[in-house]
Amino acid sequence: MKNEVRALREGHGWSQAELAEHLGVSRQTVNAIETGKYDPSLPLAFKLARLFGKSIEKLFDPGE
Amino acid sequence: MPILPRTNSTEHWMITTVVLAGLISGVGRLWPMVIDAGLLRAADGIAIALGGWMLVYALARRLFAKQLSRWCDAPGAARDRYMRRLGPAMVLYMITLVGSIVLIKRGIEPVALRAAVAVVPMLPIAMVASAMVRYVRDVDEMQQRIETLAVCIAALLVSLGYFAGGLLVAAKVLELDAGAAMLWVFPLLCVSYGLAKFFVMRRYQ
Structure with a gap:
């Protein structure tokens, strides 16, 4: 699934490790989400959306 | 680095x-x-x-x-x-x-x-097993998926290997010491889990 996580993270000036710490996950998980290799669960997606002040729909694009 | x-x-x-x-x-x-x-x-x-x-x-x-x-x-x-x-x-x-x-x-x-x-x-092996379960409970959702998939693949590989071994022993193609074979279940499971985890993790890198 495509997403805006990398752009938003870089916009905040955070490293992957820093974002991982905010979310309580590993850096590897953040990397997998950013590259679209792992789709987060709803609770983690909500956490990301709240952290960046966006809606889930704005953050993730499921594509068609 | x-x-x-x-x-x-x-x-x-x-x-x-x-x-x-x-x-x-x-x-x-x-x-x-x-x-x-x-x-x-x-x-x-x-x-x-x-x-x-x-x-x-x-x-x-x-x-x-x-x-x-x-x-x-x-x-x-x-x-x-x-x-x-x-x-x-x-x-x-x-x-x-x-x-x-x-x-x-x-x-x-x-x-x-x-x-x-x-x-x-x-007893100490039970302590190791308990530490493994606690570890899987403590890691995040993606890592839990990786661990679960790796353990499933390892269990399947070891089960299939032992099943094949059992069939070969029954057909008198192989001669195996049953006691020694049972002792190797856990070490083989650990090695298979390590290898499976390596390949499963590559999917997420």
Whole structure:
């Protein structure tokens, strides 16, 4: 699934490790989400959306 | 370059065990009357096997630091808790295993006592299993998926291997010692899990 996580993270000036710490996950998980290799669960997606002040729909694009 | 965790408590325990095994081996060579022959063989085995494994691990750390740091990228607290519980359990396992082998080789007449002594090494392995379960509970959702998939693949591989082995033994193509084959289930599961985890993790990198 495509997403805006990398752009938003870089916009905040955070490293992957820093974002991982905010979310309580590993850096590897953040990397997998950013590259679209792992789709987060709803609770983690909500956490990301709240952290960046966006809606889930704005953050993730499921594509068609 | 990503920094790997510094020498952890498991490595401290392993170094201590290798040094102890080496000491027993050395004392046994110098004063053969002091150390039982079975214990001496066991100490040699531990020193060679564990020392060799540590050497390979140290080499791997140096050569594949980047890959290993990705592979070990669990949250610090979960990893540290796992390592704190794994080290003492593995050392206890070696001690109970050596003790159990030496005592059984010397001969224990009552069957119940012999059975109890024989299964004592299971206790530290149960501690390791409990630490593994706790670790999987503590890591994040993606890592739980990786761990679960790796354990499933490992269980399937080992089950299929043993099933094939059983069929070959039944067909008298192979001759296997059933007791030795059963002892290898857990180590094979651990090795298969490690390999499976390596390949599963590549999907998410």
